[in-house]
Amino acid sequence: MPELPEVQTVVNDLIAGGLIGKTICGADVFWNKSIGNLTSGEFSETITGQIIMTVRRRAKYIIIDFKSAVHLLIHLRMSGRLIIIPTSVETNKHEHVILHLNDNRDLRFHDTRKFGRMILTDKPDTILGNLGPEPLSADFTVAQFKTILKSKHRQLKPLLLDQTFIAGLGNIYVDEALWEARLHPQKIAATVSPKKAADLYNAIRYVLQQGIDNQGTSLGNGQSNFTSAENQRGNNAGNLKIFRKTGHLCPRCQTKIERIIVGQRSSHICPKCQKA
Numbered sequence: 001m002p003e004l005p006e007v008q009t010v011v012n013d014l015i016a017g018g019l020i021g022k023t024i025c026g027a028d029v030f031w032n033k034s035i036g037n038l039t040s041g042e043f044s045e046t047i048t049g050q051i052i053m054t055v056r057r058r059a060k061y062i063i064i065d066f067k068s069a070v071h072l073l074i075h076l077r078m079s080g081r082l083i084i085i086p087t088s089v090e091t092n093k094h095e096h097v098i099l100h101l102n103d104n105r106d107l108r109f110h111d112t113r114k115f116g117r118m119i120l121t122d123k124p125d126t127i128l129g130n131l132g133p134e135p136l137s138a139d140f141t142v143a144q145f146k147t148i149l150k151s152k153h154r155q156l157k158p159l160l161l162d163q164t165f166i167a168g169l170g171n172i173y174v175d176e177a178l179w180e181a182r183l184h185p186q187k188i189a190a191t192v193s194p195k196k197a198a199d200l201y202n203a204i205r206y207v208l209q210q211g212i213d214n215q216g217t218s219l220g221n222g223q224s225n226f227t228s229a230e231n232q233r234g235n236n237a238g239n240l241k242i243f244r245k246t247g248h249l250c251p252r253c254q255t256k257i258e259r260i261i262v263g264q265r266s267s268h269i270c271p272k273c274q275k276a
């Protein structure tokens with residue numbers, strides 16, 4: 001599933017692709033669940049004529065702000081992709097929503113597994129309002145992180161995956177950050193020492209920024225894999241130290257990496273660097 005660095009990469013591509021300032025001059029919806037509760041008629045009618053003002057990210061959402069009070073919130077979930085492509089290019093069966101731009105190009109929502117959503121709303125806070133802080137923002141300080149960590153009697157792994165605690169992290173970057181900080185995924189947040197909390201804060205920011213700098217992580221070769229809006233695979237997989245490296249050697253201490261289950265999610269740990 002795309003996490004913060006992958007979603008940021010898509011946003012960067014959409015901006016570089018010249019989306020800002022374009023007008024939506026029509027929409028086709030081929031899979032109604034992709035647009036949430038609206039009918040395809042309501043969706044098309046509302047979005048047609050909208051002028052794109054900004055494209056940005058909040059947590060794992062791509063947000064397109066229109067000149068009116070309407071916003072399009074896009075969550076890629078498992079396999080969603082956004083593609084800017086000339087309208088003349090034939091559509092394929094995985095393109096469930098097509099927005100026609102006023103420059104003979106389309107913004108197409110391609111989603112093999114169909115869990116992704118494009119939600120058109122004039123009340124974005126009903127969806128974005130409960131999200132936790134952005135880990136890379138300047139406002140998110142180590143002091144703030146220490147305070148919120150201290151208040152939680154939950155295991156680190158599920159806590160860091162909780163989008164209301166901190167926004168944008170998923171399985172890949174949580175495992176990588178915990179390894180960097182030498183913390184076990186089952187450790188209770190409130191019991192993390194101030195020094196280790198600072199290590200974790202720095203590790204989270206480090207792995208996310210590295211992911212963005214490398215245009216995201218693509219794993220394997222499946223069609224549901226992450227590719228950017230420019231149809232590029234991310235280059236960050238080579239920087240992963242622990243995620244899906246079961247049986248490989250820890251790059252720090254050469255102990256065999258293990259896969260354990262924490263809160264129903266698989267986690268990858270070095271049993272020596274990350275003591276329970």
Ligand SMILES: [Zn+2]
Binds near residue numbers: 253254271273
């Ligand atoms: Zn190790």
